[in-house]
Amino acid sequence: MRVVVVGAGEVGANIASGLADAHEVVVVDTDPERVEAITYQLDVLAIEGDGTSLATLKEAGVEDADMLIASTDSDEANIVACATAKTVSDAFTVARVRKTDYLTTWRGAEGAFSVDFMVCTDLLAAETIVRIAGLPGAQDVDSFAGGRVRMAEFEVTEESTLANETVESADRFESLTFAAILRNGDVEIPRGDTLIEPGDKVVVIGSPESCRLFASELTPTNGLESSDEVYVVGGSEIGYQTARLLEAQGVTPRVIERDPERARELAEELVGSVVLENDGTDIDFLEREHVADADLVVAALSSDEKNLLVSLLAKRLGAKRTVAVVEDGSFVDVFETVGVDVAVNPREVTAEEITRFTREEHTQNVAIIESDRAEVLEIEVDDESLLANRTIADATADLPQGVVVGAITRDDELITPRGDTVVRPGDHVVVFAETSILEEVTPQL
Known part of the structure; x- marks a missing residue:
């Protein structure tokens, strides 16, 4: 497949990296330094130019392209790039946007903007935050088979009852499979005698209930409940969408926004939330608002530095769990190293969603693990x-x-696979596979 990627920033570079091994990829960007960097880093053709220009897109070979992915930081430029591509090709167009208004318009009119698939960065980030927040201790969560199967990634701490147990002794959860252990940057497929060590990240696949039970053993809480104290610091679009999704789950979040006009807007829109007009980085205010009793604090301000400050202040006051939005992907590991429980990078989430979409030709669903070290695939067996x-x-x-x-799901029934389980045509199978072998394995499945 020939893919033209417009935009070589963090999102575009991640998409190109995920597709380069299996597809012919052309990357277009106006920044000569980005073009040079991606030329040396990836096996792709990089072109300097404006992706909204028909001449530039023709130079990139859009007329023969199967797909165009517009992933710049400008919503308007991405939409124009897709529309321009449609004038000379039948390429499937994908546009990344931040404004949910564009997504709403696109969803309401099939083929609007000449975009075949639209991804909203802020909404995806909010959905990721809420999905992770609903499973205590989880750093990544995805659903398969219509919600009947869940994949979750957890970090094992020194205090965990699973620390220093073998997989065989830890395998006491019905309908749960230990898929992988991530240790020191390596992916290890666990055996019964594999020791689970503090600091390991464990990937499990199973029923939602088994994943919840597993999570509760690692972190002694039951996930978000309607009675939980949840604070969203920052009335950004991500903060607003996070609060809206929490409301839909029966939670009443407290939203803290410094700007009076934005606070009024939020109070009118979020009827199921409590909106507080104040500075979320003010420790005296946080103490008065009893953030020490918080079950979850989401830092969704417009500055990475302020999100880090809010998260650390909340943890210092006694908040049980913190999730921070991190716009600069290079800071994610730093945030989690210094004490933030989960750092969510909207650009990385978007890149993963678009990459996931491009890989669904032979699969029903895909989840990307640890910046593409591995993937979890849902496949219908033929x-x-x-x-x-x-x-x-x-x-x-x-x-x-x-x-x-x-x-395995068969006729809406979840089957926990064991060595003697027979797979039947028509079964939906959820498979964990290391990225290095995907190209070899996927056609066989």
């Missing part, structure tokens, strides 16, 4: 699949190491 009418043990013996069958 008669040609290597898995069809074979036991898990027999089939996986013919696959390279690095593949784990995490769950």
